[in-house]
Amino acid sequence: MSGPGQLAFAFPPAVSYAEADFVPAAASAEARAWLARWPGWPSGRLALWGPEGAGKSHLAAIWAARAQAAVLPAAALDSAEPPALLGAARHVAVEDGDRIAGAAAERGLLHLLNLVAEGGGTVLLTGRRPPARWPVRLADLRSRLAAAAAVAIAAPDEALLAAVLAKALADRQLAAAPGVAAYLVRRLPRSFAAMQAAAAWLDRASLGSGRRIGRALAAELVALHDNRGS
Template identity: 45%
Template sequence: MPEQLSFDLPAKPVLGRDDFFVSPENAMAVAMIDAADRWPNGKLILSGPSGAGKTHLTHVWAATNDARIVSAADLPSLEIPALAQHPIAVEDVPEISADADAQQALFHLHNLILSQGHQLLMTGQGAPNHWSLSLPDLQSRIDGTTHIALLAPDDTLLAAVLAKLFADRQITPKPDVIPFLLSRMDRSFRAAEDIVSRLDKAALSRHHTLSRRLASELLGGSGAV
């Protein structure tokens, strides 16, 4: 029987405050996002691996504080004085480590926005002192910013992440699917994103319910994602 034609439709993330699962691994980050008015010097760095919840918490903060979210790589094409009129979140700062124009733009945004009493949230993977920004004045300001890291997930948090990723795709897996995945998948957020995407595509193409049997077939009996 030929496989059903499937369409790779993007998932629609749910990014509300009530949709973020709080665990001991991320409780400090959530507390800091909720208390933005008490950030030292009005700025904060939120770091963590891909899929750890940086984007989710950034959107929570932006919605609460009427802030704009921009990519660090886009800064050279934006009007920095206009941006500095409101709270701003700058995502993926380490990605501009080799982009002198973007670093200069972020440096000016940093100084302008804080001088006007607004808040600045910056995000990226890895510890900020390892972002290796080539503009010394910018790196020194990064080093002087309060830093909160989202940690790798435990089973409780990873199960919640899997459940949310399935919900974002409007999928309701059978009750034994998530425990089965937890016992076999890599312990990372990226692995959770990958396996949910692959299971979604497999269920669509085979016209099957998302079951433990389908998950086992997809894993190929290797026990790894």
């Protein structure tokens, strides 16, 4: 049987974006309040912004499920027409809007915003910075982005990440020894995705080796991650 150190551990993993898997915290309280106001957003648009791993994609997925919205990366606007991307959906979430690059993609986003507005729909945008600071050159697009309500999500703190990891383990009917969650939170990437990946690895490693989820197994996980990153 393979030892736990031989198990694959890669970022980002396949992560559940179900509403039940989101751990609410003060860092996302304002964003969640704005999402609850849907569809009453100014101009029919809302932007969630914050650092990597803050939970923007998870909240966008929760909203998309409620609104039956399409979800697409901003990069898709560079090579596909908005009607095809939108399909039959009236609402859409555009991920990583701050990474939009090039005239074609900017025209695509502008076309998408206009198309959704004409159909009485709503647009949720995500990015690392507020839309007013996105590096777009198209004047009409800049004005529409500047008019969107923008709400920040703070990076998750250690307590929140530890809670996410504990929940991910509990969902698998697993329990870690005291101090393991705090140990991993301080040594792995500070994101929800990293905690979900850690729980999946610990599940497989514990099952494969018959060992408890204690500090020794956690240290093997950290070493494996560090070796992959070096």
